[in-house]
Amino acid sequence: MEDLYKPEDIEPRVQKYWDEHGFFRVAESPGADKFYCLSMLPYPSGALHMGHVRNYTIGDVISRYQRMLGKKVLQPMGWDAFGLPAENAAIKNQVPPASWTYQNIDHMRMQLRRLGFAYDWSREFATCDPQYYRWEQQMFVRLYAKGLVYRKNATVNWDPVDQTVLANEQVIDGKGWRSGAPVQRKEIPQWFLKITDYAQELLDCLDELDGWPDSVKTMQRNWIGRSEGAEFALSVCDENGTLHADNLQVQVFTTRPDTSFGMTYAVLAPEHPLVARITTKAQREQVESFVVHAAQEEDIERMAEGGALEKRGVFTGAYLLNPFNRKPVPLFLADYVLMSYGTGAIMAVPGQDQRDWDFASAHGLPIVRTVQPPDDFGDGPYLGDGPAINSEWLNGLEVDAAKEKAIQWIEEQGIGVRKINFRLRDWGVSRQRYWGCPIPMIYCETCGEVPVPEEDLPVVLPEDVEFMGVQSPIKADPQWRKTSCPRCQGPAERETDTFDTFMESSWYYARYCSPGADSQIDERANYWLPVDQYIGGIEHAILHLMYFRFYHKVMRDLGMVRSDEPATRLLCQGMVVAETYYRDEADGSRVYFNPTEVEVERDTQGGITGAVLIADGKPVTVGPVEKMSKSRNNGVDPQSLIDRYGADTVRLFTMFASPPDQSLEWSESGVEGAARFLRKLWRNVSEHLQAGSPAKLDLQALNDKQRALRRKLHETIAKVGDDVGRRYTFNTAIAAIMELQNALVRHPDKGPQDMAVAREAWRAIVLMLAPMVPHVAEDLWPRLGGEGAVVDAPWPQADESALLKSTVEIVVQVNGKLRGRVTVDADADRERVTEMALAEENVVRFIGEKPVRKVVVVPGRLVNVVV
RNA sequence: GCCCGGGUGGCGGAAUUGGUAGACGCAGCGGACUUAAAAUCCGCUGGCCAUUAUUGGCCGUGCCGGUUCGAGUCCGGCCCUGGGCACCA
Numbered sequence: 001m002e003d004l005y006k007p008e009d010i011e012p013r014v015q016k017y018w019d020e021h022g023f024f025r026v027a028e029s030p031g032a033d034k035f036y037c038l039s040m041l042p043y044p045s046g047a048l049h050m051g052h053v054r055n056y057t058i059g060d061v062i063s064r065y066q067r068m069l070g071k072k073v074l075q076p077m078g079w080d081a082f083g084l085p086a087e088n089a090a091i092k093n094q095v096p097p098a099s100w101t102y103q104n105i106d107h108m109r110m111q112l113r114r115l116g117f118a119y120d121w122s123r124e125f126a127t128c129d130p131q132y133y134r135w136e137q138q139m140f141v142r143l144y145a146k147g148l149v150y151r152k153n154a155t156v157n158w159d160p161v162d163q164t165v166l167a168n169e170q171v172i173d174g175k176g177w178r179s180g181a182p183v184q185r186k187e188i189p190q191w192f193l194k195i196t197d198y199a200q201e202l203l204d205c206l207d208e209l210d211g212w213p214d215s216v217k218t219m220q221r222n223w224i225g226r227s228e229g230a231e232f233a234l235s236v237c238d239e240n241g242t243l244h245a246d247n248l249q250v251q252v253f254t255t256r257p258d259t260s261f262g263m264t265y266a267v268l269a270p271e272h273p274l275v276a277r278i279t280t281k282a283q284r285e286q287v288e289s290f291v292v293h294a295a296q297e298e299d300i301e302r303m304a305e306g307g308a309l310e311k312r313g314v315f316t317g318a319y320l321l322n323p324f325n326r327k328p329v330p331l332f333l334a335d336y337v338l339m340s341y342g343t344g345a346i347m348a349v350p351g352q353d354q355r356d357w358d359f360a361s362a363h364g365l366p367i368v369r370t371v372q373p374p375d376d377f378g379d380g381p382y383l384g385d386g387p388a389i390n391s392e393w394l395n396g397l398e399v400d401a402a403k404e405k406a407i408q409w410i411e412e413q414g415i416g417v418r419k420i421n422f423r424l425r426d427w428g429v430s431r432q433r434y435w436g437c438p439i440p441m442i443y444c445e446t447c448g449e450v451p452v453p454e455e456d457l458p459v460v461l462p463e464d465v466e467f468m469g470v471q472s473p474i475k476a477d478p479q480w481r482k483t484s485c486p487r488c489q490g491p492a493e494r495e496t497d498t499f500d501t502f503m504e505s506s507w508y509y510a511r512y513c514s515p516g517a518d519s520q521i522d523e524r525a526n527y528w529l530p531v532d533q534y535i536g537g538i539e540h541a542i543l544h545l546m547y548f549r550f551y552h553k554v555m556r557d558l559g560m561v562r563s564d565e566p567a568t569r570l571l572c573q574g575m576v577v578a579e580t581y582y583r584d585e586a587d588g589s590r591v592y593f594n595p596t597e598v599e600v601e602r603d604t605q606g607g608i609t610g611a612v613l614i615a616d617g618k619p620v621t622v623g624p625v626e627k628m629s630k631s632r633n634n635g636v637d638p639q640s641l642i643d644r645y646g647a648d649t650v651r652l653f654t655m656f657a658s659p660p661d662q663s664l665e666w667s668e669s670g671v672e673g674a675a676r677f678l679r680k681l682w683r684n685v686s687e688h689l690q691a692g693s694p695a696k697l698d699l700q701a702l703n704d705k706q707r708a709l710r711r712k713l714h715e716t717i718a719k720v721g722d723d724v725g726r727r728y729t730f731n732t733a734i735a736a737i738m739e740l741q742n743a744l745v746r747h748p749d750k751g752p753q754d755m756a757v758a759r760e761a762w763r764a765i766v767l768m769l770a771p772m773v774p775h776v777a778e779d780l781w782p783r784l785g786g787e788g789a790v791v792d793a794p795w796p797q798a799d800e801s802a803l804l805k806s807t808v809e810i811v812v813q814v815n816g817k818l819r820g821r822v823t824v825d826a827d828a829d830r831e832r833v834t835e836m837a838l839a840e841e842n843v844v845r846f847i848g849e850k851p852v853r854k855v856v857v858v859p860g861r862l863v864n865v866v867v
Numbered sequence: 868g869c870c871c872g873g874g875u876g877g878c879g880g881a882a883u884u885g886g887u888a889g890a891c892g893c894a895g896c897g898g899a900c901u902u903a904a905a906a907u908c909c910g911c912u913g914g915c916c917a918u919u920a921u922u923g924g925c926c927g928u929g930c931c932g933g934u935u936c937g938a939g940u941c942c943g944g945c946c947c948u949g950g951g952c953a954c955c956a
Contacts, residue, residue: 253956338954341956422955541951607878657880658879664879669892729881729883816936
């Protein structure tokens with residue numbers, strides 16, 4: 001065995017061994033326990049960043065651990081290959097988006113292989129492959145047939161100069177990022193998926209996702225935003241209550257029907273269809289002037305500062321008749337009512353609603369309370385509980401009872417119904433971009449919209465294109481879109497929009513289970529699904545993870561899968577952060593320096609006193625710790641770390657520095673610490689092997705010291721198993737292994753039984769480290785007499801008998817303060833322990849003359865004497 | 868404004884069910900080895916005070932209060948900080 005730890009030799013050799021034996025290729029094995037461990041697939045941006053390394057290391061550790069428990073483990077990897085950055089790169093570098101993407105995939109695949117992740121590469125795919133997206137297109141036309149797909153006008157960001165739709169990220173200060181022209185809001189037809197049909201189920205199933213973080217479930221609940229109430233009609237009238245000649249009505253939704261007697265005015269959203277019937281052109285223009293102004297920077301800033309938005313509005317001249325008290329109330333237009341939620345119209349009850357209060361105050365409208373606030377309640381709307389007042393037949397009822405009675409009354413009157421509304425909107429999937437999956441629809445002059453027949457799929461996106469401007473090549477090319485109608489054979493045109501890239505990432509996990517299938521997925525998916533552990537960033541808490549759940553339920557309803565949810569357990573890893581360093585230049589600009597270019601200065605206590613730029617030796621300002629980003633120039637390239645330290649060191653550092661769900665602070669010296677640990681491990685095992693062959697372990701022959709060391713070993717095995725398997729606190733698992741190694745080093749005896757215990761310990765250490773640092777573990781395992789590959793070795797189990805202690809140390813407190821320790825027999829009873837505790841020298845001193853009032857005994861832990 | 872996290876040494880973090888606060892690592896200090904440096908090894912390392920064969924005391928987990936024999940952990944009220952949402956009736 002070499003004296004020095006050389007990862008540059010070990011890692012390629014071990015990876016070759018895994019590859020040649022195809023260790024990570026898995027097949028279904030009915031009856032065997034399976035474990036599907038999935039990390040979110042990366043966008044092929046060009047190179048791995050530390051966030052990827054962290055995400056995939058966590059997944060790999062869990063996968064390898066589960067495999068050592070004897071399960072069939074599926075861990076796949078692929079590429080979320082469509083997306084906007086490829087188009088930007090295409091414009092910048094004059095290469096087609098496809099070739100740029102494929103090059104990036106090649107490079108990043110090589111980087112992932114270098115890190116030694118246990119992926120079944122035979123299942124790899126890129127989502128831009130027609131053999132992948134053809135199934136997405138097929139599913140879309142099937143959903144169209146089921147009525148879950150529809151087309152309607154929706155508002156987009158439109159760049160009038162580039163004649164293109166912009167993504168939200170491409171709108172900077174209200175202007176197009178390339179043209180600089182003010183962005184317009186434009187209505188164009190777009191395709192939608194009816195995710196709202198699944199709103200209730202998406203909400204209900206969250207309750208059963210015990211393995212998901214509460215934060216994600218809460219965010220999804222809020223996003224779905226269920227509210228219960230009533231929807232009812234109000235008749236348009238004049239100020240005397242005379243009904244409108246056309247018998248016009250306005251539907252409103254409210255969660256507080258109990259407050260209806262307090263309605264003092266009503267509001268329509270500016271886009272409400274009735275607006276054209278009841279307002280003048282001048283009124284509409286006035287509203288438009290502030291609608292255009294809406295949702296601008298200053299409003300958002302004001303809300304961030306905690307202030308209420310200005311309540312702008314205009315009186316229509318019309319009135320609505322409140323059906324509860326037959327009184328007419330003025331009808332306003334105001335942009336604080338949204339057309340996209342509820343009915344686009346509200347009854348306003350300023351006494352019980354903050355926004356209505358603000359509007360009423362600003363426009364001098366009356367305010368009537370319908371719930372009695374407590375005596376000490378000041379000004380403002382009252383949102384709490386209390387008896388109804390000013391409400392005729394509801395008076396005296398508490399809020400819940402009043403709500404119930406009001407809804408019954410509405411239904412009895414035939415003017416409305418009990419209603420549940422969701423905040424969740426249907427999913428708009430059209431993107432006016434080139435580098436995406438073509439939407440398989442055809443427009444025929446006579447037949448209208450016609451889905452592409454399944455046998456004609458896929459609609460292939462041409463990859464060898466000139467991509468010079470922002471304009472999509474398939475939109476620019478009149479030939480591509482020209483086709484014939486599948487129904488009438490007449491001239492027709494293809495849809496030139498492409499899918500939102502969230503479409504590809506909503507079902508990829510199922511395709512991994514069915515490689516090569518001549519259908520979207522096949523029966524093999526039901527063996528592997530649901531995913532047992534999903535790992536990815538918290539930034540996907542709402543969008544991706546909602547679409548992912550929605551798609552799974554849709555696939556279930558199409559008969560493709562049998563489970564209700566796609567993943568039973570979810571882990572959201574924290575951000576990777578690093579210190580920032582900068583200088584403020586004379587011209588007011590701030591220049592950031594990478595942590596690798598800076599040297600930190602410390603005082604004798606180790607506190608940071610400053611930092612200098614290595615290049616010029618002059619000081620730089622130490623900024624806050626922030627998420628690694630280009631703008632702060634604090635990103636660290638994982639490749640350079642791997643080149644310098646090896647994959648195992650990088651993996652060990654990322655797992656050791658913090659628990660997986662908290663942020664990980666990058667530290668050069670922390671990486672060096674990880675490297676030092678592996679060098680020590682290597683040397684210690686080497687010295688152990690050179691010290692000779694161990695005797696057969698004879699438990700009866702162990703002396704106290706050997707027995708104590710072996711107890712430490714088995715305590716560590718128990719703790720590490722719990723940390724890795726249940727708690728996912730890999731940092732504390734590694735710390736426990738480090739402690740065990742330190743204990744072994746401090747036990748230098750080389751007798752036959754010392755060697756036997758040491759051999760047992762080194763083997764356990766190598767096994768417990770194998771998921772985290774698999775290369776060095778694989779290399780050391782056979783040297784320590786291990787059979788076969790460490791990837792298939794069984795996870796060590798604690799020997800209960802080794803954990804038994806003959807004596808235990810008991811902490812003695814007096815009035816809750818630590819005053820001494822006593823060692824007692826493990827089976828000593830309370831009386832004996834109390835007696836020992838009261839006899840301890842320092843305890844006696846503290847009790848002094850004071851009478852003992854009470855003695856609390858926690859068996860095996862402590863005694864507290866109360867005086 | 869609403870919702871969800873977090874606040875513990877010089878730093879990252881540990882303390883799993885209310886029971887020894889600071890495991891493990893980093894940084895720092897002292898020493899060994901070395902011509903020297905690196906690497907490696909050993910020791911010390913929350914603050915203050917007393918005592919030095921020794922050890923002991925006081926303070927200490929963002930702030931204020933409470934429950935308890937006992938609180939980093941539970942409860943009430945604040946402060947700071949990270950993230951999410953955006954007038955959803």
